[in-house]
Amino acid sequence: MSFFSNFFSKRNTAPVAKDRLQILLAHERSSAQGNSDLLQKLQKEIMAVIQKHISIDQEKIHIKVDRGNDFSTLEIDIEVPQQDNIQS
């Protein structure tokens, strides 16, 4: 067992090949009449901002929206393919 555990533990500690960028937006409204589309509006524009700095494969973006009456969240999870794709 020690051979296998060494073998796998070595790999588990190996550096991951990709970077990851996660963005979470949360909008908490004091009244239920709030603008529940704010996060949707921000989502597109924030993605555009990020794409100015990082080359993103569209398939590597995961977006999750959770919309409540007084609390909405938007999660964006991005796998950044190559470190050197980060542009200044």
Next chain:
Amino acid sequence: MSFFSNFFSKRNTAPVAKDRLQILLAHERSSAQGNSDLLQKLQKEIMAVIQKHISIDQEKIHIKVDRGNDFSTLEIDIEVPQQDNIQS
């Protein structure tokens, strides 16, 4: 995702008189040579995007940066003064 849930649950218990917008960015790098300034670059541009939609009092913005070798986070916490300040 426990990181995110802790971040938000911490604040959920406080009574809120105003709207709030919270943004959390997390950048996980596969190597320590990564571009640690990515979040700083994104911060300014994301704030500009938000200010297109919301009138923000600069004093009501709280920003917290936590920079590590392979994992950096940026928290932006905004009090939105008036519901009707949210622009389309």
